[in-house]
Amino acid sequence: MHRTLGILEIVENICLRLEESEDGLLRDDGRTDFAALGRTSRIFEGPALNVLWIKQDTLNNLLKCFPPDLWEEVIVSGGRKNKAVRLTRVPQSEDWERLLLYARRIRDLTLRSPPTWLSAPFPVVDVFEAIESHLAAGYLCPNLQSIIWDGGPNSPVFPYVRLFLGPQITRAHLEVSRNASDLSVLSTLAIPYDKLKSFRLGSPLHDMPLIRGPSATLAMKLVHVEHLGLDTLDRAALEHLSGLPSLKSLDLSVTDQQDLGPPSSLTTRSRNPTFPALHTVQFFASSIQFAIEFVNMLSQCPLEDFTLGTDVLASNITMGEFFSALAAGVFHRTLTSLLIHEVDDGVTTTPTPPAGTIGNYIIRGPVLALLFCFSNLTTVHLTTPAGFDIDDTTAGDIARAWPKIRSLELGSCTDTHHPSSMTLRGLRAFATYCENLTYLGITLDASTVSPFDNSPATRISQLRLRSLDVAASPISDSTAVSRFVSGLFPGLETITTLNEWNWADPNDEDDTPQMATARAHYRKWKQVETLIPIIAAIRTEERHWAQMERE
Structure with missing residues (x-):
């Protein structure tokens, strides 16, 4: 019985054959030019544009859909390749039509500053102000499913992340700048926590105690999360996470936190499994006591990888307590990797x-x-x-x-x-x-x-x-x-x-x-x-x- 191919799959199959052709549909880097493919037939135009726009690591491509007289590129970060877009005039209603058409096709967006070799810088702030003014309460990319946002320290752009946190978001990795006002913005963001499968919230510098309080509050809102990265969590938040059937990886900074706080009624190891899907745990900088109290919460856990960075002077008795707790809470057949090392921040040293x-x-x-x-x-x-x-x-x-x-x-x-x-x-x-x-x-x-x-x-x-x-x-x-x-x-x-x-x-x-x-x-x-x-x-x-x- 033959399976009917979808339009997008047909496009992809044709593209594979065109990779070795000489019909002008190859870009300079050897990959298929989906834009050129789209121009060859109206049938392929929509699917080809979807492939072209589905993943973006800059807003520049989208902003260049404005009329040419509305924008210009300016050099930032001291390099010719590090160009940001700024506006040369106020956009009118008709200027937005083409941009918003393509914005709907974006599913995966990564914005970092300072830029990596793979991405361009954030636009100038006036661009975000114009977008916010035009959209009112809407979202620039209403079908966006994944957002990675890292404005860097002392950046003024974090408040504008709300323009991208639409109802379809399932992955949100957010870096909060050193601007203390970002905390108040964080509490107002309409993040669809009940839909998130991957959520990371951190700060550019690991020694910043900036977002520890909100971390625990936000963790309590998660329902279907699979991958979670936060500064630190208290006992109540971890006990909430321990009952989630979907959580696969947990990444915490836990800098300067000595323990999990007062025990609760759930502190004693239960016969029922806790963290039933947890495979990977990484603590960037932790006391051994924090790690012991966390591991004591594990019961029949299928943990595979445990990485612990610590600069605490832990005795052999304390290390024995940690090893013993690990052996009691983790399935013996599943653990394949155990790393305990010095905090890797280039500054901290173990006494x-x-x-x-x-x-x-x-x-x-x-x-x-x-x-x-x-x-x-x-x-x-x-x-x-x-x-x-x-x-x-x-x-x-x-x-x-x-x-x-x-x-x-x-x-x-x-x-x-x-x-x-x-x-x-x-x-x-x-x-x-x-x-x-x-x-x-x-x-x-x-x-x-x-x-x-x-x-x-x-x-x-x-x-x-x-x-x-x-x-x-x-x-x-x-x-x-x-x-x-x-x-x-x-x-x-x-x-x-x-x-x-x-x-x-x-x-x-x-x-x-x-x-x-x-x-x-x-x-x-x-x-x-x-x-x-x-x-x-x-x-x-x-x-x-x-x-x-x-x-």
Whole structure:
């Protein structure tokens, strides 16, 4: 039974065939000129114009539908390509007809300032004033479904976002400027919250406590949201979201918020699922306590990815509470990615643990073992205030618990790096059980090297590992280490050390004793990096000739 093709699908099929033609319907970038296609036939005019206008990353194209004597382009942001449109006279009623005709075709609009290389700047404010005056209570693009609005800090344009928040909006990503009056505008916007599937509300700077209050209020209005990004939320708002069957991703800044506030009747973990569709959680800057209280709200949650940025000095006991809560609230089979790292804002740093208290911050095997129930993890990047103390036995436990791991990092987010008990023998477990591992970041003790057993009966070669970060790992004999590591990971290409950019300069006259030691370790690890492919090639050649002799 043949399916009847719609007009738009016919247009798209014809366009695919025209891509290789020479009939003048290709633009300079090689894509089909839908405007030219529309001119070839009245049948295709409407569908072709819909394709042409459906997605816009500037208002310039629309504003140029005004008569030519009504507008001009002015250069902004110091570049010829960064041109904004301003009006040269007041538009009359007849001037709007063509513009509004095309505005109805736009479904997806992105406006950013300062502009990216993909988009032009916002129009001059007088353009928005003219649009507002003409439309009265209407919308410029009445069929718009998606709006991304980022006016930048100190921008006067945010109030005009209301001209685009029509009844068809299902995705609204809004950045509020540093102008405090924008808060009052935000409370008056007629956003169709009950229809939104994707909603983001933020500020250009993560350290701005500007919109935290409204965030919780607006979150309570959401009914069918699937993707949500806000500054922060209180307990009541999160409890509301926990019952939504559609929420898939949650992205919070939570800057400076220490916890979720007083517990409520719903605080105790329920037997019923909470956040039943939640797959992705990202906290840009959070205290561990906030994260613990949030995770304690999870019950039978199908979480897949959890990313936590923090600059809080969290002890190993606190980290154990977080790991334990995660194991209790999340389906063990679903979690595939767990990242805990320093806040990535280029400013904030995690404080160094006070002298004499380092032991309270080192993560050891029993705490890490709380995560071993998540057997499908493929990405684990954990950086803590004093790092990890992993011995060879724990290395084996990790490798067996996470056989699907592809990227693993256990490190420190401060200048404190506890010496590891793990030796080179601990690497053997990762070669044995983690066949998909491509990146490993772990501190080990390579000051002594056990003999490498390369007999056919016990030979283990993991071929996928390409990058090894050894941080502040000590090393003595680079040749012996190369023989050992190349036998396990013959495909290893890159070895990095802690702050290795410090050691690229060959001049070491001003080195302190600690710097001299670190520089020496860096050079020896780089020798290992150079020797591994050579030794691996020699070993492969030897095996080849041995096989030839046996045959």
